[in-house]
Amino acid sequence: MSNDQLRFDGKVVIVTGAGGGLGKCYALSFAERGAKVVVNDLGGSMSGGDGKSTKAADVVVEEIRAKNGIAVPNYDSVEDAEKIIQTAIDNFGRIDILVNNAGILRDRSFLKTTDLDWDLIHRIHLRASFLLTRAAWPHMQKNKFGRVIMTSSGAGIYGNFGQANYSAAKLGLLGLSNTLSIEGQKYNIKCNTIAPVAKSRLTETVMPEEILNVLKPEFVSPLVLYLCHENTNETGSLFEVGGGWVGKLRWQKSSGAVVRNGDLMTPEDVRDNWTKITSFDVPLYHTAIAESTNFCLNASENASSET
Ligand code: NAD
Numbered sequence: 057m058s059n060d061q062l063r064f065d066g067k068v069v070i071v072t073g074a075g076g077g078l079g080k081c082y083a084l085s086f087a088e089r090g091a092k093v094v095v096n097d098l099g100g101s102m103s104g105g106d107g108k109s110t111k112a113a114d115v116v117v118e119e120i121r122a123k124n125g126i127a128v129p130n131y132d133s134v135e136d137a138e139k140i141i142q143t144a145i146d147n148f149g150r151i152d153i154l155v156n157n158a159g160i161l162r163d164r165s166f167l168k169t170t171d172l173d174w175d176l177i178h179r180i181h182l183r184a185s186f187l188l189t190r191a192a193w194p195h196m197q198k199n200k201f202g203r204v205i206m207t208s209s210g211a212g213i214y215g216n217f218g219q220a221n222y223s224a225a226k227l228g229l230l231g232l233s234n235t236l237s238i239e240g241q242k243y244n245i246k247c248n249t250i251a252p253v254a255k256s257r258l259t260e261t262v263m264p265e266e267i268l269n270v271l272k273p274e275f276v277s278p279l280v281l282y283l284c285h286e287n288t289n290e291t292g293s294l295f296e297v298g299g300g301w302v303g304k305l306r307w308q309k310s311s312g313a314v315v316r317n318g319d320l321m322t323p324e325d326v327r328d329n330w331t332k333i334t335s336f337d338v339p340l341y342h343t344a345i346a347e348s349t350n351f352c353l354n355a356s357e358n359a360s361s362e363t
Pocket residue numbers: 072073074075076077078079096097098099100102104112132133134135156157158159160180207208209210251252253254255256257258259
């Protein structure tokens with residue numbers, strides 16, 4: 057291991073859903089590098105809403121302690137966010153890093169999606185990440201340091217058959233992260249989103265074994281640790297990561313066209329300019345809402361002055 061190893065000594069990390077899959081790997085990796093870790097896991101079923109066991113978190117805590125690492129278990133559902141944050145404060149006195157990772161699946165084709173399928177997915181993925189981050193925020197603000205990870209999914213970015221509920225919640229997390237990265241800036245709180253692919257109980261029933269063996273959680277955790285390091289300034293970004301590959305995503309926009317004629321704009325104006333509206337020949341990469349809105353206004357003004 058090189059001398060400039062990224063260390064987390066003195067840092068307190070909460071990893072939700074750390075009893076298995078990706079979360080377990082994050083917890084072990086942070087602890088190996090000196091962090092004090094709250095290993096949260098409800099130990100419930102894959103579809104949420106039932107089951108509870110202390111075993112999931114306990115096994116990971118034991119593994120960390122066996123390697124002389126520091127960790128405590130927490131068995132609350134992520135919906136009980138305050139209790140999880142309190143576990144960090146009671147045991148370690150602070151909270152520096154929050155990895156919102158816990159998750160469930162309730163896949164159904166759209167028409168078969170029940171209110172419960174929709175609500176549970178939103179409660180566990182999106183709402184709980186909101187609750188946890190809000191509860192951690194004042195501690196991070198006070199310390200002028202915070203690193204937050206939101207866990208999205210390719211299903212949110214691209215859509216996926218049978219995952220309307222999950223896709224919506226997962227892309228909601230990106231919107232949440234985008235705004236938190238702006239609000240956190242002056243407190244040195246950085247918030248990034250990952251869309252991982254890895255072998256876990258969520259994927260082992262839907263992907264073949266030979267593919268899963270390439271998708272080790274150990275090929276995702278290094279990105280999470282890098283993003284959470286005190287020397288990393290990246291914020292408000294989205295990454296896809298899996299199988300050792302890491303890449304960053306961004307919005308791309310066509311340069312579009314002003315299609316109104318003076319004060320009038322019709323559906324036919326849109327139709328007649330469709331090629332220009334949808335052409336990515338000269339793409340734009342706006343990164344802030346003001347930049348985006350100003351571009352729109354300037355284009356409109358320029359068109360007015362040209363007529
Ligand atoms: P996993 O099922 O192995 O891990 C999720 C963990 O969260 C489990 O240990 C589970 O007990 C725990 N959990 C579930 N509900 C909880 C609750 N209410 N409170 C506390 N803990 C709870 O699955 P994973 O693949 O490691 O998933 C981790 C995250 O990555 C999830 O958010 C998932 O949606 C996301 N993700 C995974 C993949 C992938 O390829 N594995 C792809 C995209 C997104």
